[in-house]
Amino acid sequence: MTEEKGSMLQSVIHPTAIIDPQAKIGPNVKIGPYAVIGPNVTIGEGTEIMSHVTIDGWTTIGEYCRFFPCASIGSEPQDLKFTGEKSFVIIGDRSIFREYVTVSRATGEGEETRIGNDCLFQASTHIAHNCIVGNNVIMSNCAGLAGHVIVEDRVVIGGIAGVHQFVKLGRNCMIGGLAKVVQDIPPFVIADGQPARCVGLNSVGLSRAGVxxxxxxxxxxxxxxxxxxxxxxxxxxxxxxxxxxxxxxxxxxxxxxxxxxxxxxxxxxx
Known part of the structure; x- marks a missing residue:
């Protein structure tokens, strides 16, 4: 490990990491072996980038986030409409991105994919282009959001669940594992099945949220x-x-x- 000077003061950078000189690295950042950081990336204080993570595009990451091995953040969207335009990924503070998580930047000039604070994205989850994800969201292993999905605060999405493009998931709702979500899920409910059906109120989640x-x-x-x-x-x-x-x-x-x-x-x- 080495300590860099200037904008990377007090940050710990592994010598095999590839960091573009134009990238903005905050204090106390840790960057592990073979990580790749592109020129238009900004990483906030205390964030940890583990081995083989790739962060590219116009991506801004807040403070004290953690990116586990092989996550890919800010790559071009998997969208045939994308033509190389300048678009963004914006991530808040204290979120965790486990192994092989993918977050695509937006389609459309100046558009954003945005993620809030205190989220947990378990291994192999996918957040597609133009998604807006709120605070305290949990996505379980292999769950996926298609393009333009809106996820409000404190949503829990079960493993291998898939959410159709342009769907909205309301605050404090819970999506069961393997669910196929093709319509909007109201706040505070539990949905499950293929296609998903609302099966009850998320009473436990509401109680935990202090309602x-x-x-x-x-x-x-x-x-x-x-x-x-x-x-x-x-x-x-x-x-x-x-x-x-x-x-x-x-x-x-x-x-x-x-x-x-x-x-x-x-x-x-x-």
Missing amino acids: SEEVRRELKKAFRLLYRSGLNLRQAIAEMEQELDSSEEVEHFLRFLRNADRGICRGTKE
């Missing part, structure tokens, strides 16, 4: 109106607006339903 028992009761009413009442989406929203006590979580649930461009994932009993 009060009173609000959880209102969300359970909302779930029943949406999936057990026989009402269509517009009717269910109208009933919720009349019957439910207002809270930040209830308002977020209603706002998500009103803006579900791909339609809402169906329930198991309708």
Whole structure:
């Protein structure tokens, strides 16, 4: 290991790592054997880059992230529409990227693939071009997001689950392993199956997130109106607006339903 000077002061860089002189490396960064860092990369303080990691493109990484061996971050998107334009990957702080995780930069001049803070991406997960991923998201092994997917905060995605392009995953929802997600998943629910169906409220996840028992009761009413009442989406929203006590979580649930461009994932009993 060696200590570099200037912008890499106090960072520990393995002598076999290949780092473009134009890359911006923050203090206390660790870069392992045979890692490759491109010219337009910025890496924040305390981030660890392990062996054989490749970080390329216009990629900005926040503080105290960890990239395990063979992760590939900021590569060109797997999209036939891509023509070499300048686009970006922006990653927040304290996220973990396990072995063979891939994150593609966006398609479209000036567009972004963006990931928030405190996420865990387990081995071989894939975040495609133009995805927006929130905070505290967990993706289990081999799960994949197609292009333009939006994942809100505290979503958990099970192993080998696949999410169709342009789908939105609502806050605190949980996706079962092997699920095939082709429509929007509302906040606070559990979805599973091929194709995925909403099977219940994510009560455990809501409790862990600190949502009060009173609000959880209102969300359970909302779930029943949406999936057990026989009402269509517009009717269910109208009933919720009349019957439910207002809270930040209830308002977020209603706002998500009103803006579900791909339609809402169906329930198991309708």
